[in-house]
Amino acid sequence: MKVGEELAPLEIAVTRTLIVAGAVASRDYQDVHHDAELAREKGSPDIFMNILTTNGLVGRYVTDHFGPSAVLRRIAIRLGAPNYPGDTMVLSGRVTALGDDGTAEVAIVGANGIGRHVTGTVTISVPEGTA
Numbered sequence: 001m002k003v004g005e006e007l008a009p010l011e012i013a014v015t016r017t018l019i020v021a022g023a024v025a026s027r028d029y030q031d032v033h034h035d036a037e038l039a040r041e042k043g044s045p046d047i048f049m050n051i052l053t054t055n056g057l058v059g060r061y062v063t064d065h066f067g068p069s070a071v072l073r074r075i076a077i078r079l080g081a082p083n084y085p086g087d088t089m090v091l092s093g094r095v096t097a098l099g100d101d102g103t104a105e106v107a108i109v110g111a112n113g114i115g116r117h118v119t120g121t122v123t124i125s126v127p128e129g130t131a
Contacts, residue, residue, distance in 0.1 A: 001104055001126060007065045007093035012057060014049065014112065016085040022053025049083035054118050058108055061091045062122045066104075070126050073103060077120030087112045096121070102128060 012018075023033035028050045031038040039047045055075055063070045083089055089112045097105040103125050110118040 005095040010091045012089045014083045014087045019049045026052035046084045066126050074123040081115035
């Protein structure tokens with residue numbers, strides 16, 4: 001692991017099932033995450049992904065890259081363009097810093113067809129000799 005290391009991009013199909021399942025799994029019952037008609041009444045063209053699902057996908061992306069011994073220490077994300085059904089989100093990342101304590105900071109971007117859905121940083125610990 002070194003500063004500047006790029007993580008391989010990950011394409012995630014943004015399906016209606018993924019959006020609804022993520023909202024239910026995170027106990028986010030806001031209608032804009034499962035009811036298209038009510039989402040439209042509130043000004044959205046369709047249901048959209050919640051931040052907790054995005055957060056989980058970002059964590060999965062980083063731990064998949066660094067392996068099963070990696071431990072997430074911090075995820076700090078900001079949402080931008082919504083993830084609507086039928087789109088694809090492409091996650092990309094780059095190691096931006098290494099700590100003396102065995103941590104790494106990874107800058108993350110997740111883009112879809114209308115822009116950047118998520119930006120942020122992930123701090124991860126990777127035991128020596130496993131990355």
